[in-house]
Amino acid sequence: MVAVGERxxxxxxxxELHAKYGGYGEDEVVSYYPEDAPExxxxxxxxxxxxxxxxxxxxxxCSVPFPLHSVSKVFTYGLALEDNGAEATLARVGVEPSxxxxxxxxxxxxxxxxxxxxxxxxxxxxxxxxxGRDVDEKVDxxxxxxxxxxxxPELAVDQRILRAQLRSNDRNLGLCYVMRSLGMITGDVDEVxxxxxSACSITVTAADLSVMGATLAKGGVNPxxxxxxxxxxxVRDIVSVMMTCGMYDAxxxxxxxxxxxxxxxxxxDIVCVLPRYFGFGVYSPGLDVHGNSVRGxxxxxxxxxxxxxxxxxxxxxxxFGRVAQPTAE
Numbered sequence: 001m002v003a004v005g006e007r008x009x010x011x012x013x014x015x016e017l018h019a020k021y022g023g024y025g026e027d028e029v030v031s032y033y034p035e036d037a038p039e040x041x042x043x044x045x046x047x048x049x050x051x052x053x054x055x056x057x058x059x060x061x062c063s064v065p066f067p068l069h070s071v072s073k074v075f076t077y078g079l080a081l082e083d084n085g086a087e088a089t090l091a092r093v094g095v096e097p098s099x100x101x102x103x104x105x106x107x108x109x110x111x112x113x114x115x116x117x118x119x120x121x122x123x124x125x126x127x128x129x130x131x132g133r134d135v136d137e138k139v140d141x142x143x144x145x146x147x148x149x150x151x152x153p154e155l156a157v158d159q160r161i162l163r164a165q166l167r168s169n170d171r172n173l174g175l176c177y178v179m180r181s182l183g184m185i186t187g188d189v190d191e192v193x194x195x196x197x198s199a200c201s202i203t204v205t206a207a208d209l210s211v212m213g214a215t216l217a218k219g220g221v222n223p224x225x226x227x228x229x230x231x232x233x234x235v236r237d238i239v240s241v242m243m244t245c246g247m248y249d250a251x252x253x254x255x256x257x258x259x260x261x262x263x264x265x266x267x268x269d270i271v272c273v274l275p276r277y278f279g280f281g282v283y284s285p286g287l288d289v290h291g292n293s294v295r296g297x298x299x300x301x302x303x304x305x306x307x308x309x310x311x312x313x314x315x316x317x318x319x320f321g322r323v324a325q326p327t328a329e
Contacts (some may be wrong), residue, residue, distance in 0.1 A: 050281075070266065071301055074246070080126040096251055152211075155203070217279050269283050270300065
């Protein structure tokens with residue numbers, strides 16, 4: 001249980017981080033999602049953290065909904081692992097960083113599979129691995145699982161966003177046709193793509209995202225509801241691939257310098273997992289050249305460098321919360 005003093009200290013630290021980065025990085029932004037977002041939406045910035053005991057902190061625009069986009073890849077991969085097992089899933093999609101942009105048409109030629117499930121090719125395979133009679137059943141299962149991760153029964157696919165993605169979807173269709181010709185996916189290409197894009201179009205808030213991260217941090221159990229969202233045996237695989245592959249083609253540098261398992265999306269969202277401790281959700285739509293949130297990346301760097309939250313840092317270096325617990329009488 002988080003002590004009262006630590007709750008207040010974390011609240012103060014997150015408020016200070018939100019204030020510090022609220023006006024950060026305007027000259028580093030190269031794009032926004034959506035590209036035609038009005039000016040007042042371009043400056044939205046939400047930061048939420050959830051401890052594994054269920055305590056939550058929010059700063060800024062934490063109730064603004066946005067589509068998960070590529071962050072969905074984390075949770076669909078978890079469902080693919082549960083439906084098929086780790087060995088069978090690994091046979092279809094690897095866990096190696098590709099070093100290429102997220103939408104590259106490149107594969108692991110040695111093992112005859114996409115490099116990892118955090119890029120589009122691998123995420124399409126993961127969607128193909130989700131069990132169900134048709135698209136509707138697969139998407140219903142994905143939604144059910146995402147609701148378990150977030151503790152929010154209202155999560156839904158934004159049909160407007162889904163339709164827009166389906167209209168500009170040539171590259172994913174092309175990826176699927178190439179992969180089907182190579183035996184990497186099976187079945188109807190349109191169904192695979194619609195399943196994948198439906199997951200990308202599920203809308204959440206920064207607060208939801210922090211609970212989803214905390215669920216992974218707690219070994220697959222939602223710390224707010226107590227519901228198991230994913231089997232413990234698969235959590236290690238999910239968080240490991242986040243650490244090494246979650247930040248597009250900047251993933252290796254991220255693992256070395258920041259050292260926080262994370263996954264980003266072009267909405268400007270980032271989910272972070274600090275195993276056995278915390279989940280973070282960040283939302284800020286200004287993107288860098290890699291498609292990562294400029295504010296979100298800077299904030300995560302500070303969590304690592306200033307607050308000592310790199311997963312390989314000495315625990316004694318952590319200055320995030322961590323006030324002394326009161327002694328029992």
